[in-house]
Amino acid sequence: MTTSRVLVFKPMKSLLTTKFSRSTRFTGLRRLASTPDSCPRVCVVGGGPAGFYTAQHLLKIHPAVQVDIYERLPIPFGLVRFGVAPDHPEVKNVINTFTQTGQHERCSFHGNVSVGKDVSVEELQKAYHAVVLSYGADGNRSLGIPGENLPGVYSAKDFVGWYNGLPCNKDLQPDLSSETAVVLGQGNVALDVARILLSPLDILKKTDITVQSLEALAASKVRRVLIVGRRGPLQVACTIKEVREMVSLPGTRPDMRAEEFKGIAESLKDVPRPRKRLTELMLKAVQGSPAGSGTASRLWGFRFLRSPVEVLPTPDLTRAAGIRLGINRLEGSGEGAWAVATGETEDIECGVVVNSIGYKSLPIDPAVPFDPRKAIIPNTMGRVEQAAGLYCSGWVKRGPTGVIGTTMNDSFATAQSLIQDMGTGVLDISTVKPGSQAITPLLQKRGVNPVSFSDWEKIDSEETRRGKAAGKPREKLLEVEEMLKTAHSRGPETQCTQSRD
The missing domain is CATH 3.40.50.720 (NAD(P)-binding Rossmann-like Domain)
Incomplete structure (x- = not known):
């Protein structure tokens, strides 16, 4: 079968840089523009x-x-x-x-x-x-462990949706009355959750975080967040930007275990540059806290070679009180290494567990x-x-x-x-x-x-107006009913300029 020159699939880099004019884009198909039908x-x-x-x-x-x-x-x-x-x-x-x-x-x-x-x-x-x-x-990927449905255990999807104003998560009301929170997973979403839990309110007040979330975080007793992963430092899934933000987060300091980084520095000569820079940043965090953070009241840290085994309940079995982690060892090397259970466990006392092992x-x-x-x-x-x-x-x-x-x-x-x-x-x-x-x-x-x-643009205008009054980029509407009422209001139509690609 012969393929027309203009229909040849180009590499994505080429697609992103190629300019298509109206006169040259799929000229063989231009007859289709003759009538709307x-x-x-x-x-x-x-x-x-x-x-x-x-x-x-x-x-x-x-x-x-x-x-x-x-x-x-x-x-x-x-x-x-x-x-x-x-x-x-x-x-x-x-x-x-x-x-x-x-x-x-x-x-x-x-x-x-x-x-x-x-x-x-x-x-x-x-x-x-x-x-x-x-x-x-x-959907959420399930942990598949006892106790994961206890109050105090949240999916990262729901937790992120809560502070970002997703209507179905607006009533989450996470209990942040304990000192330690454990985030399961070491991707960028896990670090986002940790950072929001520990960020100074002065920073968050200037964002589009929901007012309900801001009030809950203002009353939060969480002072330490542990970010747990089943493999080691060389397999962590987050990127350097997110780790750098944690390292430089005002009022916090790293809480890391030097023994989990044993031998890691010697392995860096054989890893790709992005992975090397990320690992070097973590090593720096292990070796010493940033200048001026000695009085920091909030802690964060990675915990490696750990897999969740069970969420531990309070004595009355009404909510989460801790988490039991299985201790792993690695087999293989580099990013392809896999975790193998040793049979040993470690218990961490915590009242908040956030499952950030992935969406589905x-x-x-x-x-x-x-x-x-x-x-x-x-x-x-x-x-x-x-x-x-x-x-x-x-x-x-x-x-x-x-x-x-x-x-x-x-x-x-x-x-x-x-x-x-x-x-x-x-x-x-x-x-x-x-x-x-x-x-x-x-x-x-x-x-x-x-x-x-154009209906959405009415919602956008209303959120922006409310945000401006509160000194924020926007104040999101949280109720679908209120969104629909605003979208279908008979106020002045939003003027928008049509794009002409």
Whole structure:
């Protein structure tokens, strides 16, 4: 089969740097722009980074495609809004790019629509030429140990959602009355949780953290946070930026065990530079506290070669009082080393345990293939296996790993697969599809009132107004009902400039 020159898949680096003009982008498909009804219609399920990056690339590369984004919540941006730590505002700047996509003349946002409940994937497939599932990972990986359901044990997903204003987590009310908290897992999310628990209030007050969380942290008795991992310092999953932030966090000092770093310095000559710099920073933290931190009242530290065995209850069995950790040894070397239990254990007294061993995706619809073991949708380059016209991107495609940049490249690759299938005829776009014109009446009959992007901008304006009054970037609305009331208010319409890619 001969492939047109303009449909050749380019390496991702090339895709990010290539400029596409209207006159050169897929000229062989420009006939599709002749009438609105003949445009390829693509539905993206999920309004987080994966969904918006997928839509962005489709709109940029194809001159006629119409993209509809369906999101369960009334508000867009997913984990950029609800997963990024409030003291990392620079990471949230990507929302500016997503806003351009949401305002694009060939893109429509449909918030407050739960796919799999309000509308089925099969109904979407009938209305669109292609459906891209980009709904992320809403589940938690279970510890699988006794006591993990005791009060005082929280998933990192719920804990992060609580301080970031995710509506379903607004009533979490974590009990922070104990001195020690243990975070299980050593990824960036685990360090975010530790940092928020120990950060001075003066820092947090200037962020978009929720007022309820700020009040709870002001009353918190937590003074020590231990960040536990089953392997060693050379296998820690976080990045140097997050460790540097912990090392320099005002009013805190490291609480590390020198014996856990025995022989590590001698091993650094053979490791990649990023890993070497990260490990050197941890070694520096072990060897001495930063200048001026001798009077620090709050402590943080890594604990290595430890796996959770049991959450220990209070004598009356009503809540968590500690955690039993199994002591491991490593077999193998480098980042591929694995933990082996020694049979020995160690108990740590603590009243807060945060499970940060990972998120996981969940099935969205019985009609969609799903691998329960890997917790992903089986796919090849974003093409869902044995499901023509169905694609996936983001965490539901590859698992909950990587940063926002990883999701960007991953989503661009899925969009490229879809575009290729349009050009080669694998995806039939010759028939007319109604898109949202068929879905909107269905939703109306089912009592669902979608939120458009301009509706979201009313919410955005209200949150910004409240934040300004409190000296913050924004004060998030926490109730879905209040979001919907604000979105559908009859106040002055938000003026927005349409992007013209």
